[in-house]
Amino acid sequence: MVILQQGDYVWLDFKTGKPFDVPVGAVVKLCDSGLIQVLDDEGQEHWISPQNATNIKPMHPTSIHGVEDMIRLGDLNEAGILRNLFIRYNERVIYTYTGSILVSVNPYQLLPIYTADHIRLYTNKKIGKMPPHIFSIADNCYFNMQRNNKDQCCIISGESGAGKTESTKLILQFLASISGQHSWIEQQVLEATPILEAFGNAKTIRNDNSSRFGKYIDIHFNKKGAIEGAKIEQYLLEKSRVCRQAPDERNYHVFYCMLQGMNPEQKSKLGLGQASDYTYLTMGNCTVCEGRDDMNDYSSIQSAMKVLMFTDTENWEISKLLAAILHMGNMRFEARMIKNLDACEIVRSSNLAKAAALLEVDPQDVMTCLTTRTLITRGESVCTPLSVDQGFDVRDAFVKGIYGRLFVWIVDKINAATYRALPTKDRVIYRSIGLLDIFGFENFTINSFEQLCINFANENLQQFFVQHVFKLEQEEYNLEHINWLHIEFTDNQDALDMIANKPMNIISLIDEESRFPKGTDATMLHKLNSQHKLNTNYVSPKHSHETQFGIQHFAGVVYYETKGFLEKNRDSLHSDIIQLVHSSKNKFIKQIFQADVAMFLCGYVQTTMSPQQGMETRKRSPTLSSQFKRSLEMLMRTLSTCQPFFVRCIKPNEFKMPMSFDRGLCVRQLRYSGMMETIRIRRAGYPIRYTFAEFVDRYRVLMLMTKPASLQEDLRGTCQRIATAVLGHNDDWQIGKTKIFLKDHHDMQLEIERDKAITNKVIFIQKSVRGKKQRANFLKVRRSVILIQKMWRGYICRKNYRVMCAGFLRLQALWRARKHYLLYREVRKQIILLQGQCRGFLVRQTFWRRLNAIRIIQAYARGMIAETVQETQSREGAQAGSREAASG
Numbered sequence: 001m002v003i004l005q006q007g008d009y010v011w012l013d014f015k016t017g018k019p020f021d022v023p024v025g026a027v028v029k030l031c032d033s034g035l036i037q038v039l040d041d042e043g044q045e046h047w048i049s050p051q052n053a054t055n056i057k058p059m060h061p062t063s064i065h066g067v068e069d070m071i072r073l074g075d076l077n078e079a080g081i082l083r084n085l086f087i088r089y090n091e092r093v094i095y096t097y098t099g100s101i102l103v104s105v106n107p108y109q110l111l112p113i114y115t116a117d118h119i120r121l122y123t124n125k126k127i128g129k130m131p132p133h134i135f136s137i138a139d140n141c142y143f144n145m146q147r148n149n150k151d152q153c154c155i156i157s158g159e160s161g162a163g164k165t166e167s168t169k170l171i172l173q174f175l176a177s178i179s180g181q182h183s184w185i186e187q188q189v190l191e192a193t194p195i196l197e198a199f200g201n202a203k204t205i206r207n208d209n210s211s212r213f214g215k216y217i218d219i220h221f222n223k224k225g226a227i228e229g230a231k232i233e234q235y236l237l238e239k240s241r242v243c244r245q246a247p248d249e250r251n252y253h254v255f256y257c258m259l260q261g262m263n264p265e266q267k268s269k270l271g272l273g274q275a276s277d278y279t280y281l282t283m284g285n286c287t288v289c290e291g292r293d294d295m296n297d298y299s300s301i302q303s304a305m306k307v308l309m310f311t312d313t314e315n316w317e318i319s320k321l322l323a324a325i326l327h328m329g330n331m332r333f334e335a336r337m338i339k340n341l342d343a344c345e346i347v348r349s350s351n352l353a354k355a356a357a358l359l360e361v362d363p364q365d366v367m368t369c370l371t372t373r374t375l376i377t378r379g380e381s382v383c384t385p386l387s388v389d390q391g392f393d394v395r396d397a398f399v400k401g402i403y404g405r406l407f408v409w410i411v412d413k414i415n416a417a418t419y420r421a422l423p424t425k426d427r428v429i430y431r432s433i434g435l436l437d438i439f440g441f442e443n444f445t446i447n448s449f450e451q452l453c454i455n456f457a458n459e460n461l462q463q464f465f466v467q468h469v470f471k472l473e474q475e476e477y478n479l480e481h482i483n484w485l486h487i488e489f490t491d492n493q494d495a496l497d498m499i500a501n502k503p504m505n506i507i508s509l510i511d512e513e514s515r516f517p518k519g520t521d522a523t524m525l526h527k528l529n530s531q532h533k534l535n536t537n538y539v540s541p542k543h544s545h546e547t548q549f550g551i552q553h554f555a556g557v558v559y560y561e562t563k564g565f566l567e568k569n570r571d572s573l574h575s576d577i578i579q580l581v582h583s584s585k586n587k588f589i590k591q592i593f594q595a596d597v598a599m600f601l602c603g604y605v606q607t608t609m610s611p612q613q614g615m616e617t618r619k620r621s622p623t624l625s626s627q628f629k630r631s632l633e634m635l636m637r638t639l640s641t642c643q644p645f646f647v648r649c650i651k652p653n654e655f656k657m658p659m660s661f662d663r664g665l666c667v668r669q670l671r672y673s674g675m676m677e678t679i680r681i682r683r684a685g686y687p688i689r690y691t692f693a694e695f696v697d698r699y700r701v702l703m704l705m706t707k708p709a710s711l712q713e714d715l716r717g718t719c720q721r722i723a724t725a726v727l728g729h730n731d732d733w734q735i736g737k738t739k740i741f742l743k744d745h746h747d748m749q750l751e752i753e754r755d756k757a758i759t760n761k762v763i764f765i766q767k768s769v770r771g772k773k774q775r776a777n778f779l780k781v782r783r784s785v786i787l788i789q790k791m792w793r794g795y796i797c798r799k800n801y802r803v804m805c806a807g808f809l810r811l812q813a814l815w816r817a818r819k820h821y822l823l824y825r826e827v828r829k830q831i832i833l834l835q836g837q838c839r840g841f842l843v844r845q846t847f848w849r850r851l852n853a854i855r856i857i858q859a860y861a862r863g864m865i866a867e868t869v870q871e872t873q874s875r876e877g878a879q880a881g882s883r884e885a886a887s888g
C-alpha cells in the first residue's frame with residue numbers, strides 16, 4: 001500500500017467501466033484521520049477509505065506540472081496524456097509535443113500567440129528549442145525542406161471543430177511571411193482560402209465554419225525558398241448539404257453571402273429574394289450564423305475571385321448556377337396516377353421557369369426530366385413516370401451534381417491561377433510543403449458510406465504514420481543490426497487489406513455491386529458477409545435482417561448502415577439529366593458537366609435495375625469509392641515521398657466554449673487519433689538517424705581537428721567518437737552499419753552543442769577579423785598619435801626652451817643684480833661706516849668747539865644774568881624804597 005502525505009499527487013481510478021473513463025489526477029488534502037481526502041483535477045472532493053486505497057496510485061513527478069513533450073512523461077498512458085493536456089490547457093497553453101508530433105487543443109478564444117513577433121521568435125528554431133507551437137512545425141517544415149532538400153508534408157487531423165482549418169491557415173500565414181516579400185502568388189495562395197471556405201464550408205452544430213471537404217494544399221517553393229505556387233486537391237465534398245441540413249445547421253456559406261451581398265439589380269436579374277424564401281436554405285431553421293457577416297464575406301469572396309483571375313462572366317455564371325439551385329429547391333411535386341403507376345407533376349410556379357431560364361434549358365425539358373425516367377426494356381427505351389419521392393430525389397441528385405461539379409471547377413480555377421506545372425527538369429530544384437487538412441476518424445450513431453470513405457482515408461494515414469514511425473524504423477534497425485526492444489503496436493495493415501487492398505476487398509465489392517445491374521444494398525451486404533465473415537477485422541451482422549456491418553478500425557469498431565450505400569457510391573446522374581445539360585445553351589454548365597456529356601455522347605452508359613425493375617440508363621462514370629481510392633492512392637504516394645509532420649487537433653468540448661475541458665470527449669479523440677500508439681512507438685524507437693557522412697559533416701564542428709567526411713578514412717569511428725564525446729558512452733544511442741541512431745533529445749542536444757560550437761567559431765572568426773581590423777586601425781592611430789606627440793613635444797620643448805632661456809636671462813640678471821647689490825651694500829656699509837666715522841669725527845670736533853663756545857656763551861650769559869639780577873635787585877630795592885617812602 002502506498003503511504004501518502006498531504007500534498008502528494010495521485011491518480012484516482014474509479015473503474016467505472018465506461019469506455020472513455022480514465023483515471024483522474026488528484027492531490028491529497030488530508031490523510032491523518034484514517035480516511036484520505038483528495039481533491040481531483042475537476043475540483044471534486046473524495047473521501048477514500050483504506051479499503052479503497054487500491055483506487056489510488058502515486059503520480060509520476062513528470063505528470064504533476066505537465067511537460068512540453070509528452071514522450072518524457074513517466075505516466076505514459078491515456079490518463080497521463082490527458083492530464084498533461086488538461087493542465088496546460090487550463091494555463092491557456094494549447095500546444096504540446098509528442099516528439100515532432102504537435103497536439104493542439106482548440107482554445108475557442110483568440111490567444112495573443114500568433115503575432116509578427118511570434119513569427120520572428122519561431123523562425124529558424126529547431127523543434128524543442130522553443131515552447132510547442134504550430135509555427136514551430138511550419139518553421140521546421142520550411143527549414144527541413146531547405147536543409148535536406150526534401151519535400152515536406154504536414155498531416156493535420158482531428159474531429160470537426162478541432163481546429164484543423166485554423167491550423168492550416170496559421171501554417172500558411174507563417175510560410176507566407178518567412179518565405180520572403182509578399183508576392184502576387186503568395187497573395188493568390190492566401191486568397192484561395194475565402195473562396196474555398198465560401199463554397200466548401202458551412203455552419204454545423206459542431207463548428208460555425210466547418211469545412212465539408214478534405215484538402216491537400218501543396219505549396220511550391222523555388223530555390224531561394226520563396227513561394228512559387230500552390231496546388232489544391234479536394235476530397236469528398238459533402239454534396240448532400242446543398243439539399244438537406246440538420247437542425248441548427250446551414251447550407252454552404254456562399255448562398256447566404258450571395259443573398260446578403262448582391263445588389264438589388266443583380267438579385268432581380270437572378271430572381272432572388274432573401275434566405276428565408278428558399279427551402280434549401282432553411283431546412284436547419286437557421287439562416288444566420290452568429291459571428292459571421294455574410295454581406296462583408298461576399299465582398300471578400302468577390303475580391304478574392306478577382307485576385308484569382310475569375311472573370312466577371314465566370315463570376316456571374318457561378319451566381320446563375322447558385323440561383324438556379326435555390327429556385328429548383330423551391331419546386332414542389334404533386335402526386336398523380338398515370339396508367340396505374342405512381343407519377344408526379346411539378347406544381348406550377350415561377351420557380352421552374354426561373355431555374356430553366358438560368359440553366360438556359362427548356363422548362364418543359366426540366367419538367368420531363370424531373371418527373372419521368374427513360375428505361376431500357378428489351379432493347380427499347382421506355383419513358384416511365386416517377387413518384388413524388390423519386391421526383392424529389394432526381395431533382396436533388398441534379399442539384400448535388402451541379403454543386404459538386406461547380407466546386408471541382410472552382411478548385412481547378414484556383415489551381416490554374418496558383419499552380420504552374422513545371423518542366424520535369426525544373427521540378428528537381430523546386431521543393432514543396434504539403435498541408436493535409438482532412439477529417440479525422442468518425443464513429444457516429446449512424447455511419448454511412450461517407451464515414452466508410454473517411455475512415456478508410458484515416459486507416460491509410462494511420463498506416464502511413466505507423467510505417468513512418470515504426471515499421472520503416474524497425475526494418476532499418478534490423479538492416480543496420482541495431483539492438484532494439486521489441487514493442488507491441490497495432491498494425492492496421494490487415495484492416496486496410498480487407499477494406500481496399502486484397503482481392504474481393506470491401507471497396508471493390510461495393511463497387512462491383514454498384515455496377516451490377518441488379519445490385520442492391522442488401523445483395524452488397526450479403527456479398528460482404530460471405531466474403532469477410534471469417535476476417536477478424538470484420539463484424540458480421542448478428543441477424544439476417546440487420547442492414548449494418550462493422551469494421552474493426554485502428555481506433556475501434558465502427559458499424560456502417562448499408563442503406564443508400566450503392567446510390568451514394570454510384571454518384572452518377574441519370575442520362576436524362578445529362579441530356580438536359582447537353583441541350584442547355586448555358587456554356588458554363590456544359591463546361592462543368594463536360595466529362596459527363598462527353599461520356600454520354602460516346603454512349604458509354606451503364607444500366608442498373610430501377611425500382612420498377614426496368615433497366616435505367618446512367619452514364620458510367622467512375623464510382624465515388626473508386627475516385628476516392630484513386631485520389632487517396634495518389635495522396636499516399638505523394639506523402640510517402642515527403643518528410644512528414646503530424647498535427648493532431650483536439651476539440652475540448654462540444655459547446656465551442658473557451659476554458660472547458662470535457663475529459664471523455666478528449667480521451668475519445670486521443671484514442672481515435674492513434675496517439676497512444678504513436679507515443680509508444682516514438683518513445684521506444686530512435687526517431688533521428690544520420691548516415692555517417694551526414695553525421696560527420698554536420699557535427700564535426702564538435703570535435704577539434706575533424707576532417708570533412710570526404711577526407712575521412714574511418715567514418716564510423718569518427719561518428720562514434722563525436723557521439724561519445726557529446727552524448728556520453730552510456731546514453732541510449734546506437735551506431736549501425738551505415739547510420740547512427742538517436743533519440744529526439746540526442747538530436748536536440750547535438751544541435752544545441754553544434755549551435756554553441758558554431759557560435760564559438762563564428763565569434764572566433766569575428767574576433768580575429770575584428771582584431772585584425774582593430775590592429776590596423778590601432779597602428780594607424782598610433783602612427784598618428786606618435787606624430788602628434790612628436791609635434792606637440794617639439795612645440796612644448798621649444799616653448800619651454802624659450803621660457804627657460806628667458807628664465808636664465810632673468811636668473812642671470814637677478815644673480816648679477818644680487819652680486820651688485822651685495823657689493824653695493826658692502827661698499828655702502830663701508831662708506832656709511834666711513835661717513836659715520838668722519839661725521840663722528842667732525843661732529844665731535846664741532847661739539848667740542850661748540851661746547852667751548854657754549855661754555856663761553858654760558859659764562860658770558862651768566863655774567864650777564866648776574867649783572868642783570870643785581871641791577872634788577874637794585875632797581876627793585878630803589879622802587880621799594882620809593883614806595884615805602886610814598887606810603888610812608
Ligand SMILES: Nc1ncnc2c1ncn2[C@@H]1O[C@H](COP(=O)(O)OP(=O)(O)OP(=O)(O)O)[C@@H](O)[C@H]1O
Pocket residue numbers: 106107108109110111158159160161162163164165166167207208209210211212439649
Ligand atoms: N488556434 C485557434 N485559436 C483560436 N480559435 C481557434 C483556433 N483553432 C480553432 N479555433 C476556433 O475553432 C473553430 C473551429 O476551427 P476549425 O474550423 O479550424 O475546425 P476544423 O477542425 O477545421 O473543423 P471542420 O472539420 O469542421 O472544418 C474556429 O472557427 C475558431 O473559432
